Amino acid sequence: EKVMTQSPATLSVSPGERATLSCRASQSVSSNLAWYQQKPGQAPRLLIYDTSTRATGIPARFSGSGSGTEFTLTISSLQSEDFAVYYCQQYHNWPLFGQGTKLEIK
Amino acid sequence: EVQLVESGGGLVQPGRSLRLSCAASGFTFDDYAMHWVRQAPGKGLEWVSGISWNSGSIGYAGSVKGRFIISRDNAKNSLFLQMNSLRAGDTALYYCAKDLFSYDSRKIIDYWGQGTLVTVSS
Numbered sequence: 001e002k003v004m005t006q007s008p009a010t011l012s013v014s015p016g017e018r019a020t021l022s023c024r025a026s027q028s029v030s031s032n033l034a035w036y037q038q039k040p041g042q043a044p045r046l047l048i049y050d051t052s053t054r055a056t057g058i059p060a061r062f063s064g065s066g067s068g069t070e071f072t073l074t075i076s077s078l079q080s081e082d083f084a085v086y087y088c089q090q091y092h093n094w095p096l097f098g099q100g101t102k103l104e105i106k
Numbered sequence: 107e108v109q110l111v112e113s114g115g116g117l118v119q120p121g122r123s124l125r126l127s128c129a130a131s132g133f134t135f136d137d138y139a140m141h142w143v144r145q146a147p148g149k150g151l152e153w154v155s156g157i158s159w160n161s162g163s164i165g166y167a168g169s170v171k172g173r174f175i176i177s178r179d180n181a182k183n184s185l186f187l188q189m190n191s192l193r194a195g196d197t198a199l200y201y202c203a204k205d206l207f208s209y210d211s212r213k214i215i216d217y218w219g220q221g222t223l224v225t226v227s228s
Contacts, residue, residue, distance in 0.1 A: 032212075034214050034215075036215075043201060043221065046216050055216065094165040095143075095156065095213045097150060100150045
């Protein structure tokens with residue numbers, strides 16, 4: 001059974017600094033990997049798909065990389081509105097989400 | 107503007123059934139695959155089920171396979187989830203969600219409703 005593992009579970013970063021979030025697939029998903037952001041009380045928002053393509057309206061400070069089983073979401077200079085929970089999702093098969101990384105203010 | 111409005115949630119006893127609905131507007135509904143995604147209180151996202159634009163391809167998470175049935179009515183711009191044999195573990199906020207690309211269901215979700223809460227408890 002395919003599993004998506006995100007690390008760390010919680011990441012503490014200061015505003016203006018860079019944040020790097022990781023996602024690992026138990027089997028190759030090629031480049032079929034998306035990232036979502038979810039703030040408290042809100043539905044998730046699509047950030048990145050196909051590993052590195054930003055969704056409409058997503059700022060350039062969000063970038064994605066990786067392939068196969070190892071993927072990274074990088075936020076280059078954290079803004080106050082970026083503190084949230086981030087999920088990766090593979091769609092190589094039917095969708096499967098990671099357990100999430102909470103990005104909190106340091 | 108894309109709008110997805112879920113309904114049908116509520117409190118239900120274990121073993122009973124519930125049918126969720128999602129009313130879609132603001133896009134050509136019958137061009138897109140649709141999904142149900144749930145989120146247990148304080149927990150992460152779990153994809154539940156998906157259906158292609160023409161209902162020709164349907165998938166379920168292992169946790170609901172054999173108990174839940176997804177369907178759609180393109181004439182009424184509506185998506186449904188029939189949930190049978192409900193368990194406490196099915197308690198969650200259920201989101202209706204739209205696929206990013208038309209026809210080619212890549213299973214990337216670009217729009218989400220606000221969710222309907224299902225609570226399974228005696």
